[in-house]
Amino acid sequence: MNENRQSDPGSDVEAFVARLEALFESNGAAEYLGEPVTMADHMLQGAAVAEKSGLPATVIVAALLHDIGHLESPRRTFSMDDSHDRVHEDAGAYFLWPYLPAVVVDCVRLQVAVKRYLCATRPDYLRCLSDASIYSLQLQGGPMGEDGVAVFAREPNLEAILQVRYLDDSGKRQDMRTPPVSHFLPLVSHLAELHMRSVQDAVRE
Ligand code: FE
DSSP states (O other): OOHHHHHOHHHHHHHHHHHHHHHHTSGGGGOOTTSSSOHHHHHHHHHHHHHHTTOOHHHHHHHHHTTHHHHHSGGGOOOTTOSSOOOHHHHHHHHHTTTSOHHHHHHHHTHHHHHHHHHHHOTTGGGGSOHHHHHHHHHTTSSOOHHHHHHHTTOTTHHHHHHHHHHHHHOOOTTOOOOOHHHHHHHHHHHHHHHHHHHHHHHHO
């Protein structure tokens, strides 16, 4: 951890939130990636549904940022012509972990694993997936095996991970209007400040 971070988490959070805002306004956010909505709209829809449903702040923020790996790291951008998985979930989790609590990072990092878990444990789940999601599932290893399911079922943040997965699947509607990203950024900032201050306090103790 650098000295600046120890002395002023506030300025790190400010820079983080400014970076997020820029990513939502970037060219990548305007791409479609095989779905009927842009990347930005897809993530905003998930966050808007989460907020409307009264879900926890961590789930709203995780839904908002779950595909940020596609934007933060352009190599991770999915295409229906892909022949290999681009592990955008790892890129997103790596980008977010210094700023946000583990539950948010887990929802991002395990978004593919939970899809594979649900395909293995709920036979009707496959029917709610979009064509792009079914295509990427093949590249991601298909439904999880029995051993993987047993391990995944013990994930400490499983409930939030499942909620964000369902929000991900629901955020692909052409007809849905959402608030702009600026509506959600104060919540991101609040969570990041709490998290970074708690990390700083733990280091001091
Ligand atoms: Fe998504």
